[in-house]
Amino acid sequence: MTTVADAAAAVERLWPISGSEAWDAPGLLSGDPSATVTRILLAVDAVADTVDEAIDVGAEVLLVHHPLLLRGVTTVAESTAKGAVLARLIRGGCALLAAHTNADIVETGTSARLASLLGLQDAVPIVETAPGVGLGRVGALPEPATLGALARRLAGILPPTATGVRVAGAFDRAVQTIAVCGGAGDSLLGEPAVLAADAYITADLRHHPASEAVESARVAGGPALIDVSHWASEWLWLETAAAELRAELPGVEVVVSDLRTDPWDFVVVQ
Incomplete structure (x- = not known):
């Protein structure tokens, strides 16, 4: 049986936190380390759409490149974007991991x-x-x-x-x-x-x-x-990361999100 702690250990082996920049905040952000993991979803960003996708596909871990709480946060109330994301993950039984500058x-x-x-x-x-x-x-x-x-x-x-x-x-x-x-x-x-x-x-x-x-x-x-x-x-890297995680965690399904989380929707060319 693979656990969230096992997944976090695999992430640490592949992308040691010691290699991250001093200002960075990678690692396990939320989730029960003892929970069982059968599926991991990879995405660049932990946003509402990728969190919904992780819950919908039955992933017990969402591994993102960009840490959700990189900047100072004083509240995780669900009236805030980050609070709503964390609440959805916790209620859905999905842990949140990040590998950022340590993966760069x-x-x-x-x-x-x-x-x-x-x-x-x-x-x-x-x-x-x-x-x-x-x-x-x-x-x-x-x-x-x-x-x-x-x-x-x-x-x-x-x-x-x-x-x-x-x-x-x-x-x-x-x-x-x-x-x-x-x-x-x-x-x-x-x-x-x-x-x-x-x-x-x-x-x-x-x-x-x-x-x-x-x-x-x-x-x-x-x-x-x-x-x-x-x-x-950075999305290009997810396929490489997925292949490496599959080798580290045999028996765990690792899926790459195709959702576009670039913030821009359209451009008007002048």
Whole structure:
């Protein structure tokens, strides 16, 4: 018999909490450690839709990438979004686990998955914390491509979202060395490996960091920028995570949610 505690231990073996950032809050958030587990649902976010899906499919564990209580919370009243989510999970007998920055840095983590799907060769962390472990990945395409072709290929790999793929750079610019960071990655814009790349793919690029990077590239060189959906860039990792969990927990069914939890519904192109 597999328990919630066993599932949490498997998550710890695959993505040790010791590898998480100091500000992060992964691990077991709610649930009875002694409860039996036969099915686990994986999703990027613990939101009303994915919680309902977990309950509906009979999952005893919802494993998400983004911790629900990452920021300070003073109430879990059901009149709040987070309180309602927790109450639904508890009443439905479904535990909540999270693997966040501890799952980003490992050799098969979020950025490594994106680099692999792009076919990047000899990919290594942008910021290495141990051999083969660290934030982001940088590697080379097998052959040079145009920036436009790379963006189109990326659009075909990612699940569709309203905001699609945004690019700063000439469509026909030649690129081969590519840096990637699943999720929000503007904190890595100044890293030497990113500055030396031909293009940098990440999510949540804010106006000022992106503008400064573009202007700096005109003076001192730097990568073209490709901005994608935060959710989409990390959803790709769920299949890898599911395969690893199945190996760790034989006899437990592990399912990946196809629900889109990107917050945007549509865009008006001007």
